[in-house]
Amino acid sequence: METEGPRTDRLGLLLDQFDQAREMAQVRLTGLGDEEYLWEPAPGSWSVRRRGEAPTPRAYGPGEWVLDKGAPDIPANEYAEIARQAASGMTVAKIAEDWSVGVERVEEVLAHVGEPEPDDVPLTTIAWRLGHLHSCFAGQWEWTFGERRQDPNFLVDFTPSAAVGLDRFWALIDRWRESVAVVTEEQLDTVGFSQYPYGSDPDDPFITVLAGANLEFIHHMAEIALLRDLWRTRSGPRR
Structure with missing residues (x-):
């Protein structure tokens, strides 16, 4: 068969x-x-x-x-995704809207260098x-x-x-x-x-x-x- x-x-x-x-x-x-x-x-x-x-x-x-x-926040394990969104042409304002955070938080993530600290989540x-x-x-x-x-x-x-x-x-x-x-x-x-x-x-x-x-x-x-x-x-x- x-x-x-x-x-x-x-x-x-x-x-x-x-x-x-x-x-x-x-x-x-x-x-x-x-x-x-x-x-x-x-x-x-x-x-x-x-x-x-x-x-x-x-x-x-x-x-x-x-x-x-x-x-609302952007966890460390999503920092790479934020970078990809920005690289694809999404504006900081749109990324902030998608994640329900302020523009300042997105800018902080995009400016981060080195390995992010592990997430402290429940x-x-x-x-x-x-x-x-x-x-x-x-x-x-x-x-x-x-x-x-x-x-x-x-x-x-x-x-x-x-x-x-x-x-x-x-x-x-x-x-x-x-x-x-x-x-x-x-x-x-x-x-x-x-x-x-x-x-x-x-x-x-x-x-x-x-x-x-x-x-x-x-x-x-x-x-x-x-x-x-x-x-x-x-x-x-x-x-």
Whole structure:
């Protein structure tokens, strides 16, 4: 029996990469329970919390439960991206708008020399990582394939239930994948095919947006996998 070989076209490569990452992630998330989902690996961790109980200044969500979000800034691991945006012709004012920071902060980043100091950021729960990914993909779907009008901060009804959160997440991921699968070559090269307002999507060809979405999915799922390992071994190895 003959099987279809791997695709080598641009969209096919990105879809295959996404499919493999999704398959591995779904296996790694099997058996996730509520206690583990909300486990805070260190004091001050960001998570999903009841509205009014979040300690962060920009926690968001449309319902009873919101996702922690801190004050706007440009993390050190994004300094290279800021340099790329400036090199591509984006103005300092536009970069500042995209990152919700002042022009002075962008100028400070662009003037930085040498290796940046490591980011001092809070640890996050599995609930936070999944919620963050869900929010990103929901927003990008709405502002690429949807009506392009709903605020991304109000698209995901966050939940303290691991089972409910995963069901909603995989449904959204499947919708994203189905929509991406029929994108044309012309659309891949279209600057602004995605109008997602948080980031540089409106200024990028869609193939760049897709590559970035894959990277976002892969690196956050790797973090979630590590959190699962830490949860499993938190009281020492089990015999």
